[in-house]
Amino acid sequence: MTCLKMAGLRVAVLLALGVSCLPVHSAEPARGAVSAEEVAKQKAIYDSKGDATPDGYVVGRSLLSYTYILPDEFKRSLGSLGEKDRWLDIGAGEGRAILDYCMARYDAVLNAATDQPGKTELPGKKAKAIAMSIEDRRTPMWHQTATSLEPNHIQYVFGKPLRQYTTDELGGRFQVITDVLGGFSYAQDLTIFMEKTLSLLDLNGSFYTVLQDVRTETGTNKPFYPDARFLTEIADANGGEVRMCTWLKSISCVEVTCEPKGGWKPPLEIYRVKKVCDNVTVPRLAPVHFQAGTPPERGYRVVTSPGPKTEARKD
Numbered sequence: 001m002t003c004l005k006m007a008g009l010r011v012a013v014l015l016a017l018g019v020s021c022l023p024v025h026s027a028e029p030a031r032g033a034v035s036a037e038e039v040a041k042q043k044a045i046y047d048s049k050g051d052a053t054p055d056g057y058v059v060g061r062s063l064l065s066y067t068y069i070l071p072d073e074f075k076r077s078l079g080s081l082g083e084k085d086r087w088l089d090i091g092a093g094e095g096r097a098i099l100d101y102c103m104a105r106y107d108a109v110l111n112a113a114t115d116q117p118g119k120t121e122l123p124g125k126k127a128k129a130i131a132m133s134i135e136d137r138r139t140p141m142w143h144q145t146a147t148s149l150e151p152n153h154i155q156y157v158f159g160k161p162l163r164q165y166t167t168d169e170l171g172g173r174f175q176v177i178t179d180v181l182g183g184f185s186y187a188q189d190l191t192i193f194m195e196k197t198l199s200l201l202d203l204n205g206s207f208y209t210v211l212q213d214v215r216t217e218t219g220t221n222k223p224f225y226p227d228a229r230f231l232t233e234i235a236d237a238n239g240g241e242v243r244m245c246t247w248l249k250s251i252s253c254v255e256v257t258c259e260p261k262g263g264w265k266p267p268l269e270i271y272r273v274k275k276v277c278d279n280v281t282v283p284r285l286a287p288v289h290f291q292a293g294t295p296p297e298r299g300y301r302v303v304t305s306p307g308p309k310t311e312a313r314k315d
C-alpha cells in the first residue's frame with residue numbers, strides 16, 4: 001500500500017503522538033525518480049497555512065519534545081554549550097525548541113544531564129542558535145523573543161532547503177545540529193543532505209536526528225502499517241536491503257549510534273552522528289522513489305561507481 005493510500009490511517013494514529021505522515025512536498029529540484037507531480041504535492045504541504053495545513057505536519061514541538069525524542073546525549077550536548085558555541089536546528093518549523101532554550105524554559109532538564117546536575121543555571125550566556133525551515137513559520141513569539149535578545153543571537157533562515165546554504169551564509173560551523181522530522185526525513189537526496197550537514201558540523205560536534213518507520217539496526221521490525229513499505233528504504237546494487245544505520249556508519253570520519261525508540265507508533269529510530277575528523281565522505285545514494293507525505297516515502301539505491309560531483313561538494 002502506498003503512503004498516500006495510507007495517509008489517513010497514518011495521520012489518525014500519529015496525530016495524538018505529535019508525529020506525522022501525510023501527503024506533502026519539497027522545495028528541492030526534481031531528481032531521478034522524483035516526479036514533478038510529487039514535488040508539487042510536497043510543496044503544497046510546505047506552503048500550507050492555517051486550517052489547510054495537514055494535521056500530520058507538526059511544526060511546533062517544544063524543546064522538551066526534542067529531549068524526549070532525541071538520544072539522551074542531546075541534553076548533555078545542548079546543556080554544555082557556552083556563549084561562543086552555536087546550535088543549528090534543521091527543519092525547525094516555528095522554531096519553538098530554540099525559543100524554549102533561549103527563554104530557559106527547560107534549563108533544569110538540560111542541567112541535570114550535564115556533569116554538574118546540581119547547578120541551577122546554565123553556564124554563562126546561551127549559545128547562538130539558528131532555526132532553518134523551507135517555509136517561514138515564525139510566530140509573534142519568535143519575533144518578540146528575537147527582538148529582546150542581542151542582535152543575531154537567534155536567527156530564522158527560510159526560503160530554500162539546507163543543501164542550498166553555504167557555510168559562510170550561516171556564519172560558520174556548529175557544535176550541535178538537530179533535525180526532528182525535518183530535512184533528514186524530507187530531503188530528496190540524502191547524500192547531499194548528509195554532506196552538507198557534516199560540512200556544517202564542527203569537529204567533535206554532534207548531529208542528532210530521527211526517522212520514523214524505518215528498518216532498525218537489529219533488523220527485526222516490519223513496516224508499521226500492514227502491506228505498507230518503510231518510509232525510508234535503501235537497497236544495494238543487487239536490490240538487497242541496506243539499513244539506515246548501516247549506511248550512516250559507512251560515512252567516513254563519524255561515530256554513529258542508532259537506537260530504536262520504544263513507545264512510539266509508528267516506531268522511531270534515533271541517531272547521534274559525531275564528527276571525529278574532517279575528511280568526511282558520504283557514500284552516494286540515488287533517489288529511486290519519492291512519494292509526497294508528512295514525511296514523504298523515499299527509496300534509494302547505493303551507487304557504487306563514482307558519480308558526478310554534487311552541488312554540495314562544491315561548497
Ligand SMILES: C[S@@+](CC[C@H](N)C(=O)[O-])C[C@H]1O[C@@H](n2cnc3c(N)ncnc32)[C@H](O)[C@@H]1O
Pocket residue numbers: 020026046057058059060061062090091092093094132133134135160161162163179180181182183184186187
Ligand atoms: C514537520 S516540520 C518539523 C518542525 C519541527 N522540527 C518540529 O518538530 O516541530 C518539517 C520542517 O522541516 C523543514 N524541511 C523539510 N525539508 C527540509 C530541507 N531539505 N532543508 C531544510 N528544512 C527542511 C520544513 O520546512 C519544516 O520546517
